[in-house]
Amino acid sequence: MSSTDRVIPVRKRPVEPAKERLPLPALLALSTAVFLTCLTEVLPAGLLPAMSADLGVSESATGQTVTVFALAIALTALPLTSATAPWPRRRLLLTAMAGFGLANTVTALSSSYPLTLAARAVAGVAAGLAWALLAGYARSLVPARLHGRAVAVALAGIPVALALGVPAGTYLGLTADWRTAFLAMTALTVVLLCWITLAVPDRPGRPAGARTPVARVLAIPGVLPVLAVTLLFVLAHTLCYTYLAPYLHHVGMGGSTDRVLLVFGLASLLSIWLVGALIHRRLRALTLVASLLVAGAAALLAVPAHSAALVYAAAALWGLGWGGTPTLLQTAAGDAGDGAEEDGTGGGAAEATQAWLVTLWNVATAGGGLAGGLLLDGLGTGALPWSVLAFLVPALAVAAGARRHGFPVRARTAPDAGRP
DSSP: OOGGGOOOOOOOOOOOOOOOOOOHHHHHHHHHHHHHHHHHHHGGGGSHHHHHHHHTSOHHHHHHHHHHHHHHHHHHHHHHHHHTTTSOHHHHHHHHHHHHHHHHHHHHHOOOHHHHHHHHHHHHHHHHHHHHHHHHHHHHTSOGGGHHHHHHHHTTHHHHIIIIIHHHHHHHHHHTOHHHHHHHHHHHHHHHHHHHHHHSOOOOOOOGGGOOOTTGGGGSTTHHHHHHHHHHHHHHHHHHHTTHHHHHHHTTOGGGHHHHHHHHHHHHHHHHHHHHHHHHHHHHHHHHHHHHHHHHHHHHHTOSSOOHHHHHHHHHHHHHHHTTHHHHHHHHHHHHHHHHHHTTSOTTHHHHHHHHHHHHHHHHHHHHHHHHHHHHHHTOTTHHHHHHHHHHHHHHHHHHHOTTTTSOSSOTTOOOTTOO
16 A cells, blocks of 8 residues: 555544433423412412401401411421322322312312311412422432532422512402412413423332431431521521511502512522522532522611612512522432432432421421511511521521531532533
């Protein structure tokens, strides 16, 4: 072979791995379940006058339909999560959402206050079971490095429900009838059941012998710090958010509640996007920043010289801090439970940890509403922002101190597989 006949090897480009994508149809179905359950929990707050008139009770009594919803979650999330652990995940989610839709239908048709309370309790049981399931379900649909983003999409329904769903449901209840608002929740639930059946892949449950007892979950490194931060952070948020309207009336902005909540809601949506983009590498930093942002908002609200500009700035900071917090806390709890499973110290620990988080979240929601009401009656609206700081300071200290487990310096949600 002559030199002119030599074959010059062609260097082939390395085949790049396909870019991993989120299964958005499935995750958005989970997010819609979060949206509907979260919206239904707080929907009576905007419909109290009409509901109380139809049910023949006072507005304060009607307000207990929100309390009983939260208490039902707090009392049943842990035992039901343990009891249903062997169930296939999609069947469990479909069952929970079907029960939820049935409870909303009874609420819409009931003219009896005790029956309405019972229906709201059933709705709370179904919602709690779904909430304990959803974050782990979202994580099971994607590889480990996309866990944080998947949870962010699944939990985006929370700020959307608060920012857009509550005003829309209230408007529908006022322009049509409060019962129409609840029947709309039922109709959307029927659509969601079809969506879950078609778009959400099934995942197996866990055999009885492979489950971690819910009490033993508390001994897993990192779980207690995450739960402590959850309890303190949600208490801080709820006691002020619940009584935002009286605070705004106190500072001469009683007619601006809708606009302040809109600013809060839009900032919350931005927060969800930022957290979803960064959580796989910066879970610890984002948690600390979220605490500082909400603390900064409380500090602005505590300023004696009341100013509309300061209130709107506080609402923006509050939304930026709070919007992504459910995702951060659910992800931190899931990471702690996943670590126990990978170490062989606990099967099903991630789901049991989520059940603890859901339980404490609703205990904090009920406790925050109660504490805020007591503060409002005893010390006035000016005490609310200072109380937020009183809960957030220890929450920030716990998160900052959990450097090895809970909120580690190098988060478990950031595996850099395939990267130099």
